[in-house]
Amino acid sequence: xxxxxxxxxxxLLVVLATLALLAAMLLPALAQTRQNSQVIECLANQRxxxxxxxxxxxDNNDKLVPxxxxxxxxxxxxxxxxxDPDLQxxxxxxxxxxxxxQSTAMTAGHYYTNWIKAGLLYPYVQNIAVYKCPAxxxxxxxxxxxxxxxxxxxxxxxxxxxxxxxxxxxxxxLYRKLSDMNRPGPSHTWVFIEENPASIDTCYFVLDPAxxxxxxxxxxxxxxxxxxxTYADGHSEAHRWTDRNMISDVNPQAPPGIxxxxxxxxxxxxxxxxxxxxxxRR
Numbered sequence: 510x511x512x513x514x515x516x517x518x519x520x521l522l523v524v525l526a527t528l529a530l531l532a533a534m535l536l537p538a539l540a541q542t543r544q545n546s547q548v549i550e551c552l553a554n555q556r557x558x559x560x561x562x563x564x565x566x567x568d569n570n571d572k573l574v575p576x577x578x579x580x581x582x583x584x585x586x587x588x589x590x591x592x593d594p595d596l597q598x599x600x601x602x603x604x605x606x607x608x609x610x611q612s613t614a615m616t617a618g619h620y621y622t623n624w625i626k627a628g629l630l631y632p633y634v635q636n637i638a639v640y641k642c643p644a645x646x647x648x649x650x651x652x653x654x655x656x657x658x659x660x661x662x663x664x665x666x667x668x669x670x671x672x673x674x675x676x677x678x679x680x681x682x683l684y685r686k687l688s689d690m691n692r693p694g695p696s697h698t699w700v701f702i703e704e705n706p707a708s709i710d711t712c713y714f715v716l717d718p719a720x721x722x723x724x725x726x727x728x729x730x731x732x733x734x735x736x737x738x739t740y741a742d743g744h745s746e747a748h749r750w751t752d753r754n755m756i757s758d759v760n761p762q763a764p765p766g767i768x769x770x771x772x773x774x775x776x777x778x779x780x781x782x783x784x785x786x787x788x789x790r791r
Contacts, residue, residue, distance in 0.1 A: 547644040548732045548747055554639045555665065555701045555739040561633035562700060563687070563743065571686040573672035574629050575604040578713045581674045582607060586615035590627035603629055604674065605667055606640070606712040616649040617657050625662055628712075640665060644731040647706035664729060666704040666714035670786035671741065678718050681786045687741075692787045695741035699784050703729035703736045707758060708767045716782050724769040724778060730756050740784075752777040 565574045575581075581602055583593055586609060595602040608615050608624035615621060625637050640663045648658035669677050671684050684690050690698055704714055705727035715725040728736045730750060739745040750756055752775035760769045771778040 551737040561630040576667040577604040577674045611710040701739040
C-alpha cells in the first residue's frame, strides 16, 4: 500500500485561517505605518515652506510674504501667471500662491501647473510636490465632474493674519513683518495649515472673530484626527482635533467646508484662533 504525503483538507483550512488571521493583524499596522510616513512627509513639506517663508522675509526687509483673498486674485485665470506683471515680485497681486483652486478656468487651463510657480516662495523651494500633503487625494475644483476635475496641487494655506493683503478684522493684529510677531510670539503663531479640500480656494485661511462659533475656513483632517501645522519660529507639529462637526464637515450651509458650525463641546476653534493673532491694544 502506497502512503501519499500531503495536507488534509482540515490542515489546509487551518493554514488558510492562520494566514487570514495574520493578515487581519498586520493590515492595520501597515495602514498605520503608511499614515505615519505621510505625516512625516507632510511635516517635512511644511518645514521647507517655513524655511522659504523666513528666507523671503530676510531678503525683503523683514516683510512677510503676502497672502491674498479672492479679492486679490487676477481677473482672469486663463492667462499664464508667469507672464502676468501683477504677479511678479513687486506686482500688485504678488503673493505666496496666487489663483483659485475652485476655478475650472484655472484648474482645467493650460497653465494649471504654473500657478504655484508664480508664487513668491517658489524661487526658494522649486518643487511643486512640497505644496501638497501626500495624503491629499482630492480633485479640483471640489465637486466638479470627472471631465473637468484634476488632482489638487496644493493642500497648504496661510494664516490670514500673517501677511494678509486684506485686513480681515481691524480689531486684531495683522502681522506684516517678522518683527511684528511679538504677541503671542513666533512659537505660538501658526503660518501654514492643511486646508479642507472643500473650502480651499486661495492661499488665505480665514478665522473670523465676529463669528466665534463658525469655521469660516476648515482644516483638512488627513491624518486620522490630526492635521499638520507650522509656526512662525519654523517648528511643525501634528495637532489633534476633537470637533466632530469640523472633522466630519457637518455643514447645513453651502458650499461645504465653509461656515461649519463648531461643536460647542470642543475648544478647537477657540484654540486655533488663540494661536492666530491677538486683539490690538488700544
